[in-house]
Amino acid sequence: MQTIHVGLIGLGTVGTGVVQILQQQADLIAGRLGARLVLKRVATRHPERARAVQLPAAQLTGDAMEVLQDPEIAIVVELIGGYEPARTYLLTALQQGKHVVTANKALLARHGRELFQTATALRRDIGFEASVGGGIPIIRTIKEGFVANQFLSISCIINGTTNYILSKMSDQGQDFQDVLREAQALGYAEADPSFDVDGIDAAQKIALLASLAFGSWVPSEAIYTEGITGVSQLDIAYARELGYRVKLLAMAKMAGSHLDVRVHPALVAADSWLANINGVYNAISLRGDKVGRNMLIGRGAGALPTGSAVVGDVVDVARNILHDSSGRVPPQAYQDHSLQDVPLQDMDEVVCKYYLRFQVADQPRVLAAIAGILGEHAISLESVLQKGREHVPGAPVSVVMMTHEARERSIRKALLAIATLPTILGKTMRLRVEETEEE
């Protein structure tokens, strides 16, 4: 039976998972693939981590070049994360004639185009299933399973940290800061959580998914991105009372001749599929013009789920090596000449329902003043929620309004005008409502 040699750069959480999977599933994979995958060399700056996975010292190196220049290694797996030297390593591997597999969504979001073009030009494969949604086979589904579809929309819960935090806030009535500390203690959130809680991670992932689905490169920095730090316990409770849950959604859809791509917390109906994805699970809801709506759910992170996706890619690349069919599926799902440049929609043009929570003085005619300004901007109301007067006299009262569909620009202008009212005593909370009904 033929042997295919694999090299690994990076022995962190996912790297360790990949080593374990390659060791434990060697026979299983050989029985399915028809060739043996052999992990020949692992480059790490932390050789002590090799003990946990029983890697002999001879397989270890502190120098990534020993992996990149090993003529026997056919597939290089990059799991160090970050932009550099990861980018240089992957480019070098491709130039050395190797195929590559990575889980590095940050790198792909920034340098994906360069990496994809290099791989295509050199007729080498680049696998990156593990970069979005951990073990969920979403890249494969977009590029291959739903290849016969024009994509209409993608809506996902794609960041485990924020979903864990929002789930806990919702289930246990805790505040953001308390849950965040708990998540950090459990290892579900980083010491510096901004990458996750500010929505940057989700933006990088939806940028990549949208680029594949719509065949137009979406720069993640251009995406409207709003995190969850502003979501309060109060908003979660009001949303619940109105029949909604608050989730950090990453979305992409065609809006006429523009692509509407954004990341922000949103209210989703309590009985919708996405509302019931809790804790560390990720879910990706896809709508294709032929297949209709599909949803994929799974663990969005972790050594073994992500490792499963990495090794799945390694096997995919290995099948191409065995059949001399590298480049069989183009990296960005489209042939180069079919890629387009679809402009992103301006956030001001977005149309949806809105949840607005005002902090107002407890006086007559306050509601009328707010509703009046909304009306001037052609924003009509679906419902209004004002709580009883069990509060300290003189302190602000919360008034929650759900609007009918309105344009973001109108909401923005109306809220600017409302902020000048003397009866408005604090910052107004504005959350978008996403309808994801199951048809």
Place this chain on the structure above:
Amino acid sequence: MQTIHVGLIGLGTVGTGVVQILQQQADLIAGRLGARLVLKRVATRHPERARAVQLPAAQLTGDAMEVLQDPEIAIVVELIGGYEPARTYLLTALQQGKHVVTANKALLARHGRELFQTATALRRDIGFEASVGGGIPIIRTIKEGFVANQFLSISCIINGTTNYILSKMSDQGQDFQDVLREAQALGYAEADPSFDVDGIDAAQKIALLASLAFGSWVPSEAIYTEGITGVSQLDIAYARELGYRVKLLAMAKMAGSHLDVRVHPALVAADSWLANINGVYNAISLRGDKVGRNMLIGRGAGALPTGSAVVGDVVDVARNILHDSSGRVPPQAYQDHSLQDVPLQDMDEVVCKYYLRFQVADQPRVLAAIAGILGEHAISLESVLQKGREHVPGAPVSVVMMTHEARERSIRKALLAIATLPTILGKTMRLRVEETEEE
């Protein structure tokens, strides 16, 4: 740009969908694949159906051999259903050097081994994503996405007709027969519904999924199969009261050295993912030893969702044609020499919780007698539900018991003994409870 010619046999619901997709998405698919798919010839016994999809008469034929023997056609799509002549057509196509795509789960359940072996021997591809779960990319996920995993279990709602019926019975309190008539009128159930409501369709599908996941051919006739005709409104209402929904589940899991594969109605916790899959949606929950639990949800039937899967397979086969890599992924997910023969577990050995509904005489000590017999068979109770006495004196009373985990054999024997009690006035309903908690 290269052209790949496709032939189609069968112009029913799915066939019509496939023609529409190939026509409408021609440019989109060419941009992704890098070659044009051209539908050259369609064989149908109902040429009048061609009008709906604007097929010129010259492309139509009443003779399948004109498709099978056309030297220009590289891929034959079989969508006539049934065993013969579908089997002969597919074998002939393979022998003529063509690749094949089919949505025919009944044929694959019965003759899959022969078809797979023929395709492998001739180095031809056989695509069958559309045979299970409509547009859901489940075959691809088992064979490719999760290739690095030992599968632990598959639990699915995989028959749209029964899920529609049970959802309606649950939501609207209607009886089986009424909902069935409604489903027939809407086209969700066949005039002869037995194939669906008796669980045969689900058994054929889970047989196929289990064969791929576990690398052991599972004959669908050997699977324990129980349909939903015995499920009454009363059971659905009691289940709801106990915090459960009733679903027709198809399951496969390793149980020691045996494969536990079965189809039957089951109680699933109301807050579990599967409980909330309603109407015509299908869902497949998979557990891999590395990836953990994943679930895929989508439309399990229909011209376009199923057509999407068929055309996805055609593109997959076309990529292999373009790269001369046919046979790249073996049909049954394993290389031939790695396939095994894992015996099926005897139903008597199954262990789970049970829902039991007894119809008893309204007399003292009846409960004690039933519980006594259950105790003699080492079956202990988790809860007992007996409704108030608002009934006709002398008429039977329903008593519902939920057991702790017990072995099917013990339950069977205990129920036989209980049936001999003079106070038992009707057939006892026995439903299994499946725990599918989200970890």
